[in-house]
Each structure stands twice: as C-alpha cells, then as structure tokens.
Amino acid sequence: MAPDDKVLRIGLLGGGTVGGGVARILAREAEDIAVRTGAHLRISRVAVRDLTRTRDLPVPDTVYTDDAQAVVDADDVDIVVEVMGGLEPAGTLIRRALASGKPVVTANKELVAQQGPALYRAAHDAGVDLAYEAAVAGAIPIIRPLKESLAGDRITRIMGILNGTTNYILTRMTEEGADYDAVLADAQALGYAEADPTADVGGHDAAAKCAILASLAFDTTVTLDDVFREGIERVTATDIRTADRLGYVIKLLGIASEVDDRVETRVHPAFLPKTHPLASVRGSFNAVFVEADAAGELMFLGRGAGAEPTGSAVVGDVIDVARNLLQGARGASESQHRAKELRAIEELQTQYYVLLDVEDEAGVLAEVARCFGDHDVSIAQVWQDGSEDTAQLVLITHRAREGDLRTTVSALGTLSGVRSVASVLRVESEGVTP
Numbered sequence: 001m002a003p004d005d006k007v008l009r010i011g012l013l014g015g016g017t018v019g020g021g022v023a024r025i026l027a028r029e030a031e032d033i034a035v036r037t038g039a040h041l042r043i044s045r046v047a048v049r050d051l052t053r054t055r056d057l058p059v060p061d062t063v064y065t066d067d068a069q070a071v072v073d074a075d076d077v078d079i080v081v082e083v084m085g086g087l088e089p090a091g092t093l094i095r096r097a098l099a100s101g102k103p104v105v106t107a108n109k110e111l112v113a114q115q116g117p118a119l120y121r122a123a124h125d126a127g128v129d130l131a132y133e134a135a136v137a138g139a140i141p142i143i144r145p146l147k148e149s150l151a152g153d154r155i156t157r158i159m160g161i162l163n164g165t166t167n168y169i170l171t172r173m174t175e176e177g178a179d180y181d182a183v184l185a186d187a188q189a190l191g192y193a194e195a196d197p198t199a200d201v202g203g204h205d206a207a208a209k210c211a212i213l214a215s216l217a218f219d220t221t222v223t224l225d226d227v228f229r230e231g232i233e234r235v236t237a238t239d240i241r242t243a244d245r246l247g248y249v250i251k252l253l254g255i256a257s258e259v260d261d262r263v264e265t266r267v268h269p270a271f272l273p274k275t276h277p278l279a280s281v282r283g284s285f286n287a288v289f290v291e292a293d294a295a296g297e298l299m300f301l302g303r304g305a306g307a308e309p310t311g312s313a314v315v316g317d318v319i320d321v322a323r324n325l326l327q328g329a330r331g332a333s334e335s336q337h338r339a340k341e342l343r344a345i346e347e348l349q350t351q352y353y354v355l356l357d358v359e360d361e362a363g364v365l366a367e368v369a370r371c372f373g374d375h376d377v378s379i380a381q382v383w384q385d386g387s388e389d390t391a392q393l394v395l396i397t398h399r400a401r402e403g404d405l406r407t408t409v410s411a412l413g414t415l416s417g418v419r420s421v422a423s424v425l426r427v428e429s430e431g432v433t434p
C-alpha cells in the first residue's frame, strides 16, 4: 500500500492530446499506481497556451496556467512532464527543471533527437532522471529494452515503422484506395499527427525517432540531421498498386544499422515483401524489428500514436522516475562512448523499384536495359504495361550501390524513349524471414 501521506506532485507542461491521455490514466488508475509507486501521484499544475479553451482533463480548473516556467519552478511540483512539443520553450524548461533537481519525463522526440546529449548531461550532472520512452513509437516499450534489457548484447540493425500517421495513411491508401488528403485529415482528427503534419508525412518525425534509436543501439550520438530522410509525399496510387501486384507493400521505414564500423541511418518509403513481419503492421500501429547478435530477431509492436497509447508510456516513465526519486536513485544512463562515423547514403546497397513512362516503340526496352548496365546496376525483373502510344516499364533491380542507381536515373531521364522517370523507391528484402 502507498503510505497515505506520501504524495508526489506533477507539473504537466501541455494539456493537449498526450497531456490529456496522461491526466486520464493517472486519474483512472490512481489507486494501483500509488501502490506500484509507493506514493500518490497528483497533477498539481498544468501549463497550456490558451487559458480560454474548454478542456475535459480530470484536474481542478485552478491548476491551469499559461506560465510554463512558473510550473517548473513551483514548490508544489516534484516531477516535470513535458508534453508541449517543439524545441523552445520546451528545451529551456526541461534544462531548468533538471538544474533545479526535478526529474523530467518527455514525449518530445524532436528535442531529444536534436539536443539529447546536452540533456542527458544536464540530467547526469543534476543527479536526476530524464525519461523519454514516449518519444519513440508511442505505447511500445523500446527505449528501456535498448538501454537495459539488451544492454549485454550487440545490436546490428533496427528497422521500424516509427510513425503512426504515415502508416495509417499508407494502410488506408492500400486497402481502400483512399485519397491522401482525406486520410491525412482523419489522422489529424484522431490525434496521431504532429501539430505540423509535414513533420509526419515528410519523414522528420520518424527520422527523429530513428536518431534516438540509433544512438542507443550503437552507443553513440546520432542526431536528426545525420539521418537520411525522404517522406511519403511522392508515393502514388500507381506505386501502391504496383507494389501489391508484385507481392510487396509500401511502408515508411526507419532503418539504423552498423556496416563496417559505420552507422547508417535512413528514413524513406520502401517496398517491403508481404512476407516480412513489418508488412502486416497496419493503421496507426508502429513496430520495431531489432536484430542482435545473441538475442537474434525481436519485434516490438503496438500503437505508435494517440492520447492513451502515448499517455501509457509517459505514465510508465513517471512511475519509474517517481520510484527513483523516492529512493534517491537514478535510472540507467545513456552510453555514448563510441565515436560516430556515418556511412553516406550513396554507399547504401539495396534493391530498387523504378517506374518509367516510355514511348511504346521498338528498342526502348533495350535502350533502358543498356543504360542500367552501363552504370553497374543489374535488373532483376521487368514488366511492361501499355496503352496506345504510351507505356510504363516497371523494373526491380538486384542489389546495387545507391550512387550508381542515382547516376542511372539521371541518365534514364535523357534517353529519347523515356518520357519520365515516374518513381524510384528502395526495396528492402534483406533479412526477410521466410
């Protein structure tokens, strides 16, 4: 039982989607949480931007303020939970909280991916926790497994569906032939999307999560700018239909691997064989596929976005840091002892899907094939669809160097028989479990 008199007070920075989920879970599970923690957890203050907005959080009206710094500084706040998002003022508020000896829980992947090392140092110097499980893949426990459960293993590769909004959009486009803009509006209404949804569809959000995972997996410092990134904006209905016909699905993947002692991190849409475990991850679900030397393959699956799934991860962290606070302890630190050397995207070796609009006339296929061959890219499969005087060539290459593929694509655009290079996507067949 939690001692009746022991209370830890939470200052919530943000009372939006995630803040609402956190408040509801803390209220609904209050008794069990108190027993598990060893103290009652109470929200004593909530910072919001707009005090006039009607809110349905299970907290007294008196806790709201638009002065976020006052929440951090308040004597009646023991733990700061940052769910406001953005780099500033969130970063300054977190550093201020840590410097004053208050543990911080955050869901802010953008901030952790860009300023992680400075924040870890601030937490270390202050001797308090900085926890950010909710920053990657919503409800899925993945930060703690990487930092603690797999600490004795060597991780070689992580491949994940790290953004709920884009997975939701791609799933509905694939299964219903739904319109991109309409599905994006639904994802926003469901609370999956970022305040600026271009962060989701442009791959920035997944890249931030990929940077955080790569840093933890490879004991180094990978920041957002280190991650190669392409979004889903240019994925067309034709690409999705073609992928389906050839036995693939299109997913926005975040991939972090160690190749020849160098770290490779990338986020982009890719053809994934329908047989791959990640191919069946639908809707707002996320999944992280981890390959480790001793453990082998592990897959973590769950809801990657939304108020309560994300709230679950935040509350788990709050309980963790509260337990440590009660014991005067700290959780596991990040280890960043290995120097980072990045592998450039041009050195990537993978397969590619190329869709060409071509003239429907003799000799075009030979001209195209010669162009691939001239640039050391070998074609594995080719199909032709045609109507009247136009035709489309669909090509899947063997594994090739990205730099060579790019040169090929530039050269293809100059061929007389090629009207346009309609699409180029990577094909991720590596490591597929039969």
Ligand code: NAP
Residues within 6 Å of the ligand: 013, 014, 015, 016, 017, 018, 019, 047, 048, 049, 050, 051, 053, 066, 068, 082, 083, 084, 085, 086, 089, 107, 108, 109, 110, 134, 135, 138, 191, 192, 193, 194, 195, 304, 305, 306, 307, 310
């Ligand atoms: P949100 O719904 O837009 O909520 C943000 C909250 O912060 C709002 O209550 C807003 O006040 C408040 N706020 C923003 N700037 C403020 C400021 N300067 N001073 C005081 N209050 C301020 O965002 P969210 O979806 O909950 O996301 C919050 C964080 O969680 C972000 O870092 C996001 O990346 C992360 N995250 C979100 C999800 C998800 O599924 N939504 C999942 C994982 C992680 P008003 O209400 O007055 O505008």
Ligand code: HSE
Residues within 6 Å of the ligand: 135, 137, 138, 162, 163, 164, 165, 166, 192, 193, 194, 200, 205, 304, 305, 306
């Ligand atoms: N906008 C994010 C997503 C929220 O769609 O995955 C979870 O980080």
